[in-house]
Amino acid sequence: MNPRPWWRRAGHAGLLLVATVYCVFPIYFMFVQSLKTAQEDVFGNPFIVTNPTLENFEELFERKGQPRNFVGRALRRDYPFFVWLENTIVIFGGSVAITLAAGVAAAYALGRLQPPGFRWWRRAIFATYVVPHTILFVPLYQVIIRLGLDDNPVVLLLVYPTMALPFCVWILSAYFQNLPREIEESALVEGASRAAAFYRIVLPMSRPVLIAAGIFALGTIASDFMIASVFLLSEHNQTIPAGLATMEVALDELLAVAGINLMAIPVVLLCAVFARGYVRGLTAAMIEGA
Amino acid sequence: MATAYLLLAPATVLLLGMLAYPLGWEVWISFTDFSPLNDHGPRFVGLENYRHLLADAEFWRAVVVTVGFAAATTLAKLALGVAFALLLARPFRGRTLVFLAIFLPWAYPASVSVIGWYWTLSPPIPTAYSPFMGTLKYTVDGALGGGAWAFLSVTLFNIWRGSSFIGVFLLAGINAVPPELFECALLESRSAWRRFWLVTVPLLRPFLALAVFLSLTTAFADLANVWLLTAGRVVFPVVGTQAYWLAIKGGQFGPASALSLMLVPSLLAVLALLFRAFDPPAEARA
Numbered sequence: 001m002n003p004r005p006w007w008r009r010a011g012h013a014g015l016l017l018v019a020t021v022y023c024v025f026p027i028y029f030m031f032v033q034s035l036k037t038a039q040e041d042v043f044g045n046p047f048i049v050t051n052p053t054l055e056n057f058e059e060l061f062e063r064k065g066q067p068r069n070f071v072g073r074a075l076r077r078d079y080p081f082f083v084w085l086e087n088t089i090v091i092f093g094g095s096v097a098i099t100l101a102a103g104v105a106a107a108y109a110l111g112r113l114q115p116p117g118f119r120w121w122r123r124a125i126f127a128t129y130v131v132p133h134t135i136l137f138v139p140l141y142q143v144i145i146r147l148g149l150d151d152n153p154v155v156l157l158l159v160y161p162t163m164a165l166p167f168c169v170w171i172l173s174a175y176f177q178n179l180p181r182e183i184e185e186s187a188l189v190e191g192a193s194r195a196a197a198f199y200r201i202v203l204p205m206s207r208p209v210l211i212a213a214g215i216f217a218l219g220t221i222a223s224d225f226m227i228a229s230v231f232l233l234s235e236h237n238q239t240i241p242a243g244l245a246t247m248e249v250a251l252d253e254l255l256a257v258a259g260i261n262l263m264a265i266p267v268v269l270l271c272a273v274f275a276r277g278y279v280r281g282l283t284a285a286m287i288e289g290a
Numbered sequence: 291m292a293t294a295y296l297l298l299a300p301a302t303v304l305l306l307g308m309l310a311y312p313l314g315w316e317v318w319i320s321f322t323d324f325s326p327l328n329d330h331g332p333r334f335v336g337l338e339n340y341r342h343l344l345a346d347a348e349f350w351r352a353v354v355v356t357v358g359f360a361a362a363t364t365l366a367k368l369a370l371g372v373a374f375a376l377l378l379a380r381p382f383r384g385r386t387l388v389f390l391a392i393f394l395p396w397a398y399p400a401s402v403s404v405i406g407w408y409w410t411l412s413p414p415i416p417t418a419y420s421p422f423m424g425t426l427k428y429t430v431d432g433a434l435g436g437g438a439w440a441f442l443s444v445t446l447f448n449i450w451r452g453s454s455f456i457g458v459f460l461l462a463g464i465n466a467v468p469p470e471l472f473e474c475a476l477l478e479s480r481s482a483w484r485r486f487w488l489v490t491v492p493l494l495r496p497f498l499a500l501a502v503f504l505s506l507t508t509a510f511a512d513l514a515n516v517w518l519l520t521a522g523r524v525v526f527p528v529v530g531t532q533a534y535w536l537a538i539k540g541g542q543f544g545p546a547s548a549l550s551l552m553l554v555p556s557l558l559a560v561l562a563l564l565f566r567a568f569d570p571p572a573e574a575r576a
Contacts, residue, residue: 012377012382015373015377016377016384016388019373019374019377019388019391019392020387020388020391020392022450023391023392023394023395023450023454024391024394026395026403026406026407026410026450027394027395027398027403029410030403030406030410033410033417040418041417041418042417042418043418044418045418046417046418046419098304101300102300102301102304103301105297105298105300105301106297106298106300106301106302108297109293109294109295109297109298110294110298113291113293113294113297114294115291115294115295115298116291118294119569121298122569123565123569125301125302125305126561127558127561128305128309129503129504129507129561130507130554130557130558130561131309131313131554132529132530132533132550132551132553132554133510133511133514133530134510134514134530134531134533134534134550135316135533135534135537135538135543135546135547135550136309136312136313136316136550137312138312138537138543139311139312139313139315139316139319140308140312142311142312142315143307143308143311143312158304158307158308159308161304162304162305162308162309165301165304165305166305167504169301194293219396219397219399219455222399222400222401223399223400223401223511224401224511225400225401225402225404225405226511226514228401240402241399241401241402241405244402244405245405253409253417256405256409257406257409259402260402260403260405260406263399263401263402264398264399264402264403267397267398267399268394268397268398271393271397272390272393272394272397275389275390275393275397278393278458279458279461279462279465280462280465282458282459282462282463283462283463283465283466286462286463286466286496286497287466
């Protein structure tokens with residue numbers, strides 16, 4: 001192909017710049033605010049930080065255990081941020097693991113073993129996305145009380161997978177279905193059991209799709225705010241999103257912004273590390289146009 | 291086959307336990323006058339709740355807002371997503387960086403970014419940017435009615451995050467298409483616009499359909515998040531929040547259940563249509 005004229009290349013570069021700024025600016029803005037002192041937050045330039053400080057992040061952890069003191073006439077709370085962080089890590093990690101385990105099992109059954117009506121089964125699983133969530137938690141609460149899990153973070157380990165499972169089952173089963181049968185059959189002929197063939201051959205091959213499913217699950221789970229704040233009532237059971245929402249924004253704005261960043265940065269880094277695998281996995285799952 | 295059912299069990303049990311019973315309860319309650327304010331238990335009233343809703347002007351207003359919100363955000367997300375995917379389709383220097391930038395809004399957890407976004411656009415206390423944001427808020431609210439700015443800001447947030455997901459998803463779709471097909475298209479037509487509609491869109495059809503569906507079903511999560519966060523101060527009613535209001539504030543679980551189920555048939559119809567694009571019957575596929 002002949003080289004493209006300069007104005008087309010400039011146009012392309014310009015569009016790339018616009019897209020990048022559009023995507024990154026809000027995140028940059030939130031990050032900058034978290035590095036500010038209270039003084040700069042009020043009087044400084046909103047777009048930059050001149051005296052970056054980590055004191056907001058430190059205060060988030062250190063305020064724990066301090067006696068409550070008064071600022072003006074309002075009560076200043078302390079936040080069990082460390083507990084929230086622990087809960088968040090356990091719940092997010094656990095939910096992603098459960099989603100992947102249940103998803104791979106179901107997807108292998110649907111894509112590979114293909115019981116009668118598997119297409120409809122798969123469609124039914126995917127169709128659960130149409131269930132409206134807004135007042136569903138009223139009957140869901142009945143289920144949870146029946147299970148004795150009231151105000152217990154374990155609830156989220158049961159609810160979160162249901163938000164990510166349909167899509168994960170979809171892409172995983174599409175991938176398993178398109179995988180040539182010979183791959184497994186040669187191992188079966190050699191005398192390996194079906195489980196061994198799956199574990200030793202199919203699973204390692206599916207790495208990109210597993211990454212795609214895992215990242216999708218993490219992104220979906222990390223975006224929930226409603227379920228966490230409805231079901232986790234006591235302070236020491238909450239995850240970071242639920243906890244942050246209980247903060248007094250008017251008093252602790254900088255602390256809250258620091259909390260937002262502290263939660264987001266690890267998730268973003270994890271996603272960034274696996275970003276390429278995520279795209280590759282989605283491609284691999286859909287390559288047959290399904 | 292026993293193995294197949296055994297392997298399907300965990301996912302099915304999770305989905306059934308967390309969705310089927312609650313959904314069944316909601317359907318049943320939507321035919322009753324159940325309310326914690328009544329002395330008696332749920333009493334069957336037939337289609338009464340649905341009939342009331344259909345005659346209610348507030349309900350139709352909520353439907354219009356809901357459908358408008360879903361359609362507008364989905365269109366915007368699709369347009370931006372397609373643009374992102376096409377921008378990234380060909381290799382160039384710095385592609386990885388731009389790709390990561392476009393991936394970021396989705397990777398940034400919405401549970402906290404929606405909080406930050408909302409507080410930034412409607413700052414609660416004096417910060418360096420609140421005067422500007424305050425002016426903007428009152429200008430928009432003044433022009434379009436109270437709460438319009440909050441609603442608009444959630445809409446923008448939803449588009450911002452969703453376009454990132456769809457962009458990356460469609461990029462995966464473009465990667466799945468053999469490059470020869472695009473090269474053939476280049477010989478066929480010199481108009482990029484025609485090539486886009488005649489080649490790119492049909493090839494990406496399954497991806498576009500899947501993206502539209504995910505966008506439609508997740509469009510309201512952000513709205514619900516902000517709505518809960520502000521204790522219901524976002525005034526523009528959508529079907530979901532109106533149902534919540536009726537149930538939690540008014541204790542009218544019957545009408546609320548009916549209300550929240552109203553849109554399910556239409557979503558299912560959309561899904562049935564979209565399945566034809568991304569899950570074609572086996573014969574058509576080969």
